[in-house]
Amino acid sequence: MSNENNRFTELCTGHVLNALSDSEEKKFQQLLADANEDQLALYDELKAVAAEMATLAPAERPSLSVKESIMQMATGVANSQSGKTGPANVNRMRWYRVAVAASFIFIFTSIGLLFYSQSLEEDMRGQSQTIAQQQTTIEQLESEVQRKEELLTILEAREVDLVMMAGMENTNPNGYGKVVWDKQGGRALLQVANMPAVPTDKDYQLWFIVNGQPISAGVFAVDDPQRDNFFKIEQLQSDAREGAFAITMEPKGGVPQPTGDMYLLGNM
Amino acid sequence: MLFFILSAIGKVLTKDEERDRDIMARIKARDASALSELYDQYNRLLFGLILSILKKREEAEDTLQEVFTQIWEKAEQFDLERGTVYTWIVSLTRNKSIDRLRSKVYKEQKKQSTSLDNEDVFYPLYSDETDPLENTILTDRAKKLRDALDQISDKQRKVLQVAYFNGMSQSEIADEYDIPLGTVKTRMRDGMIKLRELLAKEIEL
Numbered sequence: 001m002s003n004e005n006n007r008f009t010e011l012c013t014g015h016v017l018n019a020l021s022d023s024e025e026k027k028f029q030q031l032l033a034d035a036n037e038d039q040l041a042l043y044d045e046l047k048a049v050a051a052e053m054a055t056l057a058p059a060e061r062p063s064l065s066v067k068e069s070i071m072q073m074a075t076g077v078a079n080s081q082s083g084k085t086g087p088a089n090v091n092r093m094r095w096y097r098v099a100v101a102a103s104f105i106f107i108f109t110s111i112g113l114l115f116y117s118q119s120l121e122e123d124m125r126g127q128s129q130t131i132a133q134q135q136t137t138i139e140q141l142e143s144e145v146q147r148k149e150e151l152l153t154i155l156e157a158r159e160v161d162l163v164m165m166a167g168m169e170n171t172n173p174n175g176y177g178k179v180v181w182d183k184q185g186g187r188a189l190l191q192v193a194n195m196p197a198v199p200t201d202k203d204y205q206l207w208f209i210v211n212g213q214p215i216s217a218g219v220f221a222v223d224d225p226q227r228d229n230f231f232k233i234e235q236l237q238s239d240a241r242e243g244a245f246a247i248t249m250e251p252k253g254g255v256p257q258p259t260g261d262m263y264l265l266g267n268m
Numbered sequence: 269m270l271f272f273i274l275s276a277i278g279k280v281l282t283k284d285e286e287r288d289r290d291i292m293a294r295i296k297a298r299d300a301s302a303l304s305e306l307y308d309q310y311n312r313l314l315f316g317l318i319l320s321i322l323k324k325r326e327e328a329e330d331t332l333q334e335v336f337t338q339i340w341e342k343a344e345q346f347d348l349e350r351g352t353v354y355t356w357i358v359s360l361t362r363n364k365s366i367d368r369l370r371s372k373v374y375k376e377q378k379k380q381s382t383s384l385d386n387e388d389v390f391y392p393l394y395s396d397e398t399d400p401l402e403n404t405i406l407t408d409r410a411k412k413l414r415d416a417l418d419q420i421s422d423k424q425r426k427v428l429q430v431a432y433f434n435g436m437s438q439s440e441i442a443d444e445y446d447i448p449l450g451t452v453k454t455r456m457r458d459g460m461i462k463l464r465e466l467l468a469k470e471i472e473l
Binding site for chain 2: 016018048049060065
């Protein structure tokens with residue numbers, strides 16, 4: 001055995017028994033860092049031999065609180081590490097379970113939110129349609145009010161002529177009509193009832209007949225025969241004291257001279 | 269020779285070492301129940317070892333707790349290629365015990381005056397009980413070691429005993445028992461080398 005090996009062996013035996021001085025321990029650590037395979041094997045062997053000596057220690061039982069403290073430490077540490085990515089199978093399992101549970105919660109929450117958002121979207125779409133319908137109704141009502149106001153201005157005139165029209169026996173026996181004529185203003189209000197609905201390619205045309213000559217006073221269409229329909233007639237200027245009003249059905253947009261069947265007729 | 273020692277010990281310890289390695293693997297995986305099993309397996313042996321060094325139960329229990337805390341926290345440092353679990357935890361236990369023994373608090377305490385030539389004043393450094401560990405395999409190993417110790421010289425055996433179970437350094441042994449330091453080193457080295465040979469031979473038989 002060389003001096004180097006003797007030195008290593010002597011320090012090694014002292015080391016495995018924790019019996020070296022600080023300086024010798026440092027020296028041994030230097031030798032160990034450069035140790036060859038045989039020296040490393042000797043080191044491991046002597047460590048094993050030293051450890052065997054523990055079997056001769058008089059067995060003593062520590063108090064139960066020692067294990068309790070150790071287990072509290074271990075379980076506490078384990079629990080605190082459960083949220084981390086670690087090598088622990090148990091904790092990994094716990095973490096995995098938490099992750100799976102969180103995933104399910106996330107998925108269910110997402111699905112719930114998706115359905116909720118779709119429901120909201122449908123509600124909003126429905127609300128938008130309702131608003132649009134109400135807007136249309138409002139516009140229709142406003143238009144109706146405006147039209148009624150215009151009609152009222154005719155009725156508010158100080159002097160008006162009232163011409164009653166009756167349905168023709170062969171075409172419209174139940175028909176009814178009325179013309180309120182504001183001669184001063186050159187405007188008239190036409191009210192008709194029980195008039196058949198006109199085809200899409202036809203219109204009713206109002207005629208003012210003076211001295212046997214028909215003068216067109218405008219065209220109109222009736223959508224709802226069951227209710228009274230009111231129309232405003234513009235530019236009905238005449239000083240005639242006598243005459244008649246008649247309504248015929250004519251091609252769409254009206255014609256210069258009456259060509260169709262007469263539905264209403266009334267004299268001044 | 270380590271192969272013979274470890275593998276031969278392994279023949280005896282196969283089940284224990286396999287069990288210990290399984291436990292260590294579980295401890296590395298942060299399985300607290302594995303630490304509990306390891307504690308149940310070795311607490312009496314380790315506590316006896318610590319107590320033989322520190323002599324005080326309270327200090328020994330604190331140290332035992334530190335040892336298992338370190339096992340739990342430093343399990344990754346255990347290298348399967350460099351020895352058995354048993355060797356690792358015993359070395360760890362001795363290191364902890366020696367560190368505490370050599371701390372300032374302990375150094376301030378009055379050293380117990382003993383003489384290597386006076387058998388009566390010795391603390392019972394190791395047990396002569398037939399089954400002190402309540403573990404057949406450890407008891408068998410203790411018997412083999414005791415037989416091996418009986419085959420080395422009395423002076424070598426006493427130096428090893430004092431160093432191992434009293435946690436004394438070579439210079440402390442030399443001072444305490446008035447033996448030249450060189451002689452202490454020689455007895456320690458020769459005793460350990462002889463023990464190594466005897467254990468290997470014993471096991472080979």
